[in-house]
Amino acid sequence: MTDRRDEALANGQEPLHAxxxxxxAAHYCKAYPRLHLIATGIIGDRTHANDIVxxxxxxxxxxxxxxxxxxxxxxxxxxxxxxxxxNYVKKMRGRRTAATDPDLLAQxxxxxxxxxxxxxxxxxxxxxxxxxxxxxxxxxxALNAIGADARCCLLLRVVxxxxxxxxxxxxxxxxxxxxxxxxxxxxxxxxxxxxxxTNVEVPGDNR
Amino acid sequence: MTHDCNPITDxxxxxxxxxxxxxxxxxxxxxxxxxxxxxxxxxxxxxxxDASLRRLFPPQQVPEEQLRNTLATSGLATSGLATSGLATSGLATSGLATSGLATSGLATSDGAKQSSxxxxxxxxxxxxxxxxxxxxxxxxLAAGIAWILVVWQLxxxxxxxPFFQPRPVALVYQExxxxxxxxxxxxxxxxxxxxxxxxxxxxxxxxxxxPSGSRMLGLSYAGGLSRDTTAMLCQVDGxxxxxxxxxxxxxxxxxxxxxxxxxxxxxxxxxGLVFYEVTPFATSRVIEYLVPAEVDKNS
Numbered sequence: 001m002t003d004r005r006d007e008a009l010a011n012g013q014e015p016l017h018a019x020x021x022x023x024x025a026a027h028y029c030k031a032y033p034r035l036h037l038i039a040t041g042i043i044g045d046r047t048h049a050n051d052i053v054x055x056x057x058x059x060x061x062x063x064x065x066x067x068x069x070x071x072x073x074x075x076x077x078x079x080x081x082x083x084x085x086x087n088y089v090k091k092m093r094g095r096r097t098a099a100t101d102p103d104l105l106a107q108x109x110x111x112x113x114x115x116x117x118x119x120x121x122x123x124x125x126x127x128x129x130x131x132x133x134x135x136x137x138x139x140x141x142a143l144n145a146i147g148a149d150a151r152c153c154l155l156l157r158v159v160x161x162x163x164x165x166x167x168x169x170x171x172x173x174x175x176x177x178x179x180x181x182x183x184x185x186x187x188x189x190x191x192x193x194x195x196x197x198t199n200v201e202v203p204g205d206n207r
Numbered sequence: 208m209t210h211d212c213n214p215i216t217d218x219x220x221x222x223x224x225x226x227x228x229x230x231x232x233x234x235x236x237x238x239x240x241x242x243x244x245x246x247x248x249x250x251x252x253x254x255x256x257d258a259s260l261r262r263l264f265p266p267q268q269v270p271e272e273q274l275r276n277t278l279a280t281s282g283l284a285t286s287g288l289a290t291s292g293l294a295t296s297g298l299a300t301s302g303l304a305t306s307g308l309a310t311s312g313l314a315t316s317d318g319a320k321q322s323s324x325x326x327x328x329x330x331x332x333x334x335x336x337x338x339x340x341x342x343x344x345x346x347x348l349a350a351g352i353a354w355i356l357v358v359w360q361l362x363x364x365x366x367x368x369p370f371f372q373p374r375p376v377a378l379v380y381q382e383x384x385x386x387x388x389x390x391x392x393x394x395x396x397x398x399x400x401x402x403x404x405x406x407x408x409x410x411x412x413x414x415x416x417x418p419s420g421s422r423m424l425g426l427s428y429a430g431g432l433s434r435d436t437t438a439m440l441c442q443v444d445g446x447x448x449x450x451x452x453x454x455x456x457x458x459x460x461x462x463x464x465x466x467x468x469x470x471x472x473x474x475x476x477x478x479g480l481v482f483y484e485v486t487p488f489a490t491s492r493v494i495e496y497l498v499p500a501e502v503d504k505n506s
Contacts, residue, residue, distance in 0.1 A: 021278045028277070029269050036267040046264070050273065057277045139259045157225070158257045159264045183221040189256050 024064075028057055031074040034160050034170065035081045041152030042085035043092075044144050052088055056080040078170040089148075135193075142192040146185045149173065153181035215239060215246040224253055375464035376431045376451045377472055380485035383429055383440070388447045390425025390440045400426075401500040407435045408454055410480055413500035420444045421492065432481070433457040443492045450493050451483040 032053065039049035039056075060067075060080050067076050143151060152171060156162045157178075164175040171178060222228060223236045240247040394400045397413060403426060405411040414423055424440040431438065432453040441448045451462070458481045463472050473484040473491035482494045 025274060025278060029274070032269045033266045037264065040264065050267075050270065054273050054277055061277070135255065136259050136263050139256070139263060155260065155264055158260045159266070179225075182225065183218075186221070186224075186253055186256055187217070190253060193256075 024057075024061060027073050028077070031077055034074075034156060034162065035078055037155040037160060038078055038081050038152050038170065039085045041155050042082060042148045043088055044148070044151065048088065052084045053081055056084045059084070072169055075169045075172075079172065082171075138193055139189070142189050145192055146188050147181075150181040150185040150188075153178045154185045157182045215243055217249075220246060220250050220253065224250060224257070371430070371434045373432055373459040373461050374430060376449070376462050376483045376485050377465050377468065377470050379429050379431045379438070379451070380447075380449045380470065381468075383427060383438070383449065384447050388424070388440060391427040391429070393425040404437060404452065404500075407437045408452055408480055410454075410478060411500040412452065412480075412497050414439075415496040415498055417441070417493070417496055421448075431483070432459050432462055439493070439497070441493050443486070443488065446487050448484065448486040448488070448493055450497065451485070452497065453481055455479050455481050457481070 035053045035056070036049050039052040040046050043049065043052065056077065060077050063080075067073065146154075149171065153167055153173075156167045156170065157164070162170075164178045167173075167178040168175040173181075219236070223233065223240075228236060240250060392403070394403060401411040401413050407428075417423065421441060421443045424442060427438045427440060427449075428436070429438055430436055431451045435457070436451050436453045439450045439452070441450065455476055458476070462483055463474060465472060469487060471484075471486050471489060473486065473494065475482045475484075475491070475494050478499055482497065484491045484494050486492060
């Protein structure tokens, strides 16, 4: 069985019997980092991405008879991950329980817009202006402001270093669109980070 | 943005940073960046975005336990492959059955016109159509009420104080339980918990350690005595328990009103506050753990 798995992987072939757990496991482990990024990109949250990918894997195993031999198994899996992620987002939108007091959120949003203490990075200069926090915190906030598809493409390109052809295959979008997503979202992130910096540098701030 | 020196466009920087240039082009572009500090700075800032993303999202490996669990499910699925196929076709059959029921329902409603073409509706299909008629009537009624409320809201003077109708806390409890007993706010931090009561009741409260078998689920603002009533949802020995807290001056006689239910409403007044515990238990199990607190001004 291991030989079959190795052979399938080495030749880039898709499993003949997708229900074969070993073949599945080999493909799944190989694809996991990018599946995880797709889930993270769509839901905008790393903590639940594991669960979503696992849910997708279970569905993939149950529905393996629906997989068309000859197609890309990883692309098929990523389609299931996308659907599971979108379902999760939909479910969370309808959730009635808030992790933070919703009454306070508006107040916090208002105060943080004018509170220099909450915005630590002078990104225009590329330097942290406060050692307590770093640019990564700001980046996480900024990432939430870009679209889910753009976020997925950006993460797959930058973190996984996938080619645009691979991203196109996984995301079911044209390569040019994937490239636009990556370039535009990076520029958008840059603008968002600079905008937050502009808010920090309030008149009278002598730091 | 284009840059005065050379000029280098955003697009060129993007393509350079994206690694889409061949080695010779890359070298040439690096030369150009060397003589254009503005573009070089921008490229540096953009490359920091990449670096930040790589730090934030390190490559993930399948957790071993997750893989085991997934494959365990796979084992079940493998042994049940035929069953799975059957289940799928079973679902399809079920879908057909459902549409069959729908057809049956239609047949019943169209029965007057087509009775000669159809058999008498079965007992179950009659029940179904009666149930459906009830549902339609209820939906119609709800829509009518909603319409009246919308018209009423629109007709109101916008400057008028929002209307609030005090209600029995047991009724609010029942609605919350029927709705899944989910809190509006999962308040996990002690400081924020205190600050919430400070803000709403002008008196900070903290929750002392609950005994084994009891836990606080969160807070809800479902009304009761006033618009500001804060309700705490708890699970006590597996049973839902709610404590409603409000200023003493907001206390209402209607709060304790109980229908013929098995619920108990316990009332305590102290420190300018009134507490109502709605519970299936004969004694109050939570109120005593809500104690005055000093609020953290930063919360």
